[in-house]
Amino acid sequence: MRAYPGPSNGTFCVNNGVYRKSSRYITMQATTLQDIHRQAAQLSQLLTFTEVCGLLRKSRSGVYKLMASDPSFPRTVKDGEARSARAFFVASEIAAWQQSKLAARDAA
Incomplete structure (x- = not known):
């Protein structure tokens, strides 16, 4: 699967349960479903x-x-x-x- 760049405002795109951002992506490794939900709750809706x-x-x-x-x-x-x-x-x-x-x- 591909990782899609998010807007420049700091929102993130998901690719196989990984949030990415290196100049344009953020990387947050999630090991469990609870980690994914906890990290997603920190994002702005x-x-x-x-x-x-x-x-x-x-x-x-x-x-x-x-x-x-x-x-x-x-x-x-x-x-x-x-x-x-x-x-x-x-x-x-x-x-x-x-x-x-x-x-x-x-x-x-």
């Missing part, structure tokens, strides 16, 4: 644009408007240098943004 649209109950254009109008909205992580590279959001950043909006509402 990435959400696709479509998943974020579903979570926020907004259309794609609605999320784009939100990105343009709200400077506290999390920025995307690109999966490469190309203009057409897929964009992801970090799930913990989306959750923190949502919690800050709820806290601001409750404080008002």
